[in-house]
Amino acid sequence: MCGAFERVILVVLDSVGIGAMPDAAAYGDEGRDTLGHICARRGLNVPNLVRLGLAHIRPLAGVTPHINPDGAYGKAAFLSPGKDTTTGHWEMVGIILDRAFPTYPHGFPQEVIEKFEQAIGRKTLGNFPASGTEIIKQLGEEHVKTGRPIVYTSADSVFQVAAHEEVIPMDELYRICRIARDLLHGEHRVGRVIARPFLGKPGAFFRTERRHDYAVEPPRPMLLDDLKAAGLDVVGVGKIPDIFLNHGITCTLPGNGNRQALESTAAALTEQSRGLIFANLVDFDMLYGHRLDIEGYGRALEEVDVFLPALLRGLKPRDLLVLTADHGCDPAGPSTDHSREYVPILATGPAVRRDVNLGTRATLADIGATIAENFGLQLLRGTSFLKEITAV
Numbered sequence: 001m002c003g004a005f006e007r008v009i010l011v012v013l014d015s016v017g018i019g020a021m022p023d024a025a026a027y028g029d030e031g032r033d034t035l036g037h038i039c040a041r042r043g044l045n046v047p048n049l050v051r052l053g054l055a056h057i058r059p060l061a062g063v064t065p066h067i068n069p070d071g072a073y074g075k076a077a078f079l080s081p082g083k084d085t086t087t088g089h090w091e092m093v094g095i096i097l098d099r100a101f102p103t104y105p106h107g108f109p110q111e112v113i114e115k116f117e118q119a120i121g122r123k124t125l126g127n128f129p130a131s132g133t134e135i136i137k138q139l140g141e142e143h144v145k146t147g148r149p150i151v152y153t154s155a156d157s158v159f160q161v162a163a164h165e166e167v168i169p170m171d172e173l174y175r176i177c178r179i180a181r182d183l184l185h186g187e188h189r190v191g192r193v194i195a196r197p198f199l200g201k202p203g204a205f206f207r208t209e210r211r212h213d214y215a216v217e218p219p220r221p222m223l224l225d226d227l228k229a230a231g232l233d234v235v236g237v238g239k240i241p242d243i244f245l246n247h248g249i250t251c252t253l254p255g256n257g258n259r260q261a262l263e264s265t266a267a268a269l270t271e272q273s274r275g276l277i278f279a280n281l282v283d284f285d286m287l288y289g290h291r292l293d294i295e296g297y298g299r300a301l302e303e304v305d306v307f308l309p310a311l312l313r314g315l316k317p318r319d320l321l322v323l324t325a326d327h328g329c330d331p332a333g334p335s336t337d338h339s340r341e342y343v344p345i346l347a348t349g350p351a352v353r354r355d356v357n358l359g360t361r362a363t364l365a366d367i368g369a370t371i372a373e374n375f376g377l378q379l380l381r382g383t384s385f386l387k388e389i390t391a392v
Helices: 034-041 047-051 085-092 110-120 132-146 170-183 223-229 258-269 283-289 294-314 365-374
Strands: 007-013 072-076 125-129 150-153 158-164 192-199 212-215 233-237 251-253 275-281 319-324 343-348 356-361
Touching: 007 085, 007 258, 007 294, 007 365, 034 294, 047 294, 085 365, 110 170, 125 132, 132 150, 132 158, 132 192, 158 170, 170 192, 170 212, 223 233, 223 275, 223 365, 233 258, 251 258, 258 275, 258 294, 283 294, 319 365, 343 356
Parallel strands: 007 275, 007 319, 072 356, 125 150, 158 192, 233 251, 233 275
Antiparallel strands: 072 343, 150 158, 192 212, 319 343
């Protein structure tokens, strides 16, 4: 049964954190503040996000709060340990981890690499934490000469394989990554295996958009499966289907960058559907946060803000739009890795109450619990804020 809303549009602003959590120091993230540092060091002109209540969540340098926010606003903490994409998205749908996915600050154990090399029939290069753009600068030429795929990781739980598309064709790179996914289980069950293709010549290598993620199979019960089982639509935009291994997804739409993901989301709004439209805007994290590019990050936020009115115009009378994030990735550094931060929650729509302060939510699962309650379902974790945001 449908409650106050016929559709929920959940848009994840990938890595747009809003200040360090109390336990950030345990992750090496004390003082990191994605939105705060962008505002303080660059300035940010996002009037539409401000109108929804962004500057009411916490003070932001140079940003004046809107007098009467056009929706509900707050921020969410994480109950799960970790600060990666899988952990953040899983918590949104009610999956709380009891331990973090493993990370490899010194590279993967030799026995893991040896098994991988034997399974794919090739030796590898790398096997250390690195920025994706830097490692292809460092090892790309040797890779082209030898045909050896580049293996690397980061502070997050990832096993990444980079290869030049003209050296290792895409089908082969994807096959190699599926082999890695099958091998990495038990104590080495990383959150994601990621295919990282690139092109170009030495000194001018560049990553392409044919990246593919191989995530861990999500446990049940889980919101997306429950929605699908109830006969509802679950539209996955961008990397959402990859994150959940297509579990619960009824329709997939492209979103290789922010613009395409926004256009796909806007197109989905024109269709007759009932359920969830779930989108990820990947550029903040992939192109700017990890590269410590404050200017690019700020510009990308402003570009999304310019597009936002098109989404708002596309909302039907019983649509709910929720904007949030999955972790932080402070482009002010000092680390290029994700950061353990609170994430914003902005909720709006024709049937949403105005100027509602949702406060600090104990878990990002509160979003999933809200969606579940709206559709007559119930998650094991999270506290719904449906009644707080529903206009009387």
